Amino acid sequence: MNKDKDMKIVILPGDGVGPEVSAEAVKCLELLSSHCGLGLHFETHAFGGAAIDATGSPLPDSTLAACQGADAVLLGAVGGPRWDGRTEMPEAGLLKLRRELGLFANLRPARVIQGLEALSPLRADLAEGADVLVVRELTGGVYFGDRVLEDDAASDLCVYSRAEIERIAHVAFQSARRRGRKVTSVDKANVMATSKLWRRTVVEVAEHYPDVALDHMYVDAAAMALVTNPRRFDVILTENMFGDILSDELSVIGGSIGLLGSASVGASGPGLFEPIHGSAPDIAGLDIVNPAGAITSAAMMLEQLGMADMGRFLAEALGKTMLGGCRTADMGGSARCSEFGEAVREHLRRRLVRYDAHLELVTMNRGCCA
Numbered sequence: 001m002n003k004d005k006d007m008k009i010v011i012l013p014g015d016g017v018g019p020e021v022s023a024e025a026v027k028c029l030e031l032l033s034s035h036c037g038l039g040l041h042f043e044t045h046a047f048g049g050a051a052i053d054a055t056g057s058p059l060p061d062s063t064l065a066a067c068q069g070a071d072a073v074l075l076g077a078v079g080g081p082r083w084d085g086r087t088e089m090p091e092a093g094l095l096k097l098r099r100e101l102g103l104f105a106n107l108r109p110a111r112v113i114q115g116l117e118a119l120s121p122l123r124a125d126l127a128e129g130a131d132v133l134v135v136r137e138l139t140g141g142v143y144f145g146d147r148v149l150e151d152d153a154a155s156d157l158c159v160y161s162r163a164e165i166e167r168i169a170h171v172a173f174q175s176a177r178r179r180g181r182k183v184t185s186v187d188k189a190n191v192m193a194t195s196k197l198w199r200r201t202v203v204e205v206a207e208h209y210p211d212v213a214l215d216h217m218y219v220d221a222a223a224m225a226l227v228t229n230p231r232r233f234d235v236i237l238t239e240n241m242f243g244d245i246l247s248d249e250l251s252v253i254g255g256s257i258g259l260l261g262s263a264s265v266g267a268s269g270p271g272l273f274e275p276i277h278g279s280a281p282d283i284a285g286l287d288i289v290n291p292a293g294a295i296t297s298a299a300m301m302l303e304q305l306g307m308a309d310m311g312r313f314l315a316e317a318l319g320k321t322m323l324g325g326c327r328t329a330d331m332g333g334s335a336r337c338s339e340f341g342e343a344v345r346e347h348l349r350r351r352l353v354r355y356d357a358h359l360e361l362v363t364m365n366r367g368c369c370a
């Protein structure tokens with residue numbers, strides 16, 4: 001594959017385990033790019049706590065400008081106790097980056113991997129075949145509302161407009177069309193005004209998708225159903241904070257939070273690809289973190305950049321690595337983060353040899369038929 005245009009990928013390693021997991025994902029992308037002539041160019045920028053230390057800001061102007069000019073952004077994770085209580089927190093940089101890039105849709109796929117059902121804490125008969133996509137609204141709700149913190153009282157404002165709900169609902173219904181044709185909208189419409197508007201708007205948007213089934217659940221019941229009956233879900237459509245919490249919960253049905261990647265996309269401009277986990281300060285620097293979520297995010301990035309085959313090769317190599325028994329500590333194994341990443345690349349190299357042979361055959365056949 002030779003792309004017509006070179007692509008700029010901005011890497012934001014961030015804090016804690018962020019640099020470790022993003023390094024493994026980047027090495028996989030470099031391998032694919034150099035082998036297949038993808039023309040990916042990588043540029044690393046300061047972000048999060050590391051950027052606060054270097055510049056005083058979690059999202060320096062130069063980092064934001066680089067992201068705005070990129071084809072895609074790959075992020076490790078930000079935050080950690082070192083910056084707790086600061087006026088400028090690393091996490092504020094992440095929220096600002098999402099808003100500045102207009103990334104209103106956060107897609108978090110989770111599934112129980114066939115052959116790895118034993119990793120799931122769920123009973124085998126519940127776990128088998130579970131495959132859920134969380135479509136989380138990413139630039140509205142309580143994370144972006146006005147905050148007041150006084151000595152004896154505090155408040156966080158939750159605001160959603162109809163337009164914000166409509167656009168994320170369309171993403172969910174369109175995603176469902178490519179999957180199991182079912183959307184479960186999760187809200188707290190028995191209490192919250194934003195949830196009442198959410199439910200009303202989702203029902204209206206659903207009229208454009210008569211081929212997709214829609215049901216509604218309150219978030220507390222959904223939290224229970226995720227671990228008692230995950231197969232009842234196909235696409236979960238929900239607001240910012242509920243989606244943040246539910247997707248961490250959902251990650252454990254496959255065995256570990258370390259497995260889940262995500263894609264954040266907007267109406268235009270670069271997407272942001274990041275594992276769903278945080279900076280895991282308790283295991284940072286030990287080379288034991290699971291880089292699967294970061295590698296999955298890199299595969300999602302390739303797909304979004306129009307290189308679906310390459311994304312599939314990477315995801316398959318990741319699956320083969322785990323099925324072959326190479327697992328990090330969170331999956332009950334003893335592989336180091338770097339060993340795991342290298343094992344993925346070894347599977348990728350083997351896949352690329354087969355791909356080259358296939359391309360050669362196609363070229364030969366074309367020659368014969370010309």
Ligand SMILES: NC(=O)C1=CN([C@@H]2O[C@H](COP(=O)(O)OP(=O)(O)OC[C@H]3O[C@@H](n4cnc5c(N)ncnc54)[C@H](O)[C@@H]3O)[C@@H](O)[C@H]2O)C=CC1
Nearest residue numbers: 077078079080257258277278279280281282283289290330
């Ligand atoms: N997107 C981001 O950058 C996010 C950043 N954070 C930040 O990260 C910091 C730590 O937050 P926590 O609540 O501890 O959440 P966390 O996701 O960093 O860690 C929760 C638990 O999961 C484990 N874990 C996480 N990722 C793992 C992986 N890939 N492999 C193996 N084990 C893994 C950790 O060791 C820890 O025990 C905080 O400052 C938080 O604000 C939290 C979530 C998202």
Ligand SMILES: CC(C)CC(=O)C(=O)O
Nearest residue numbers: 091092094095244276277
């Ligand atoms: C760190 C926060 C800004 C958000 C978060 O936990 C997430 O997006 O998963």
Ligand SMILES: [Mg+2]
Nearest residue numbers: 244245248276
């Ligand atoms: Mg989170």
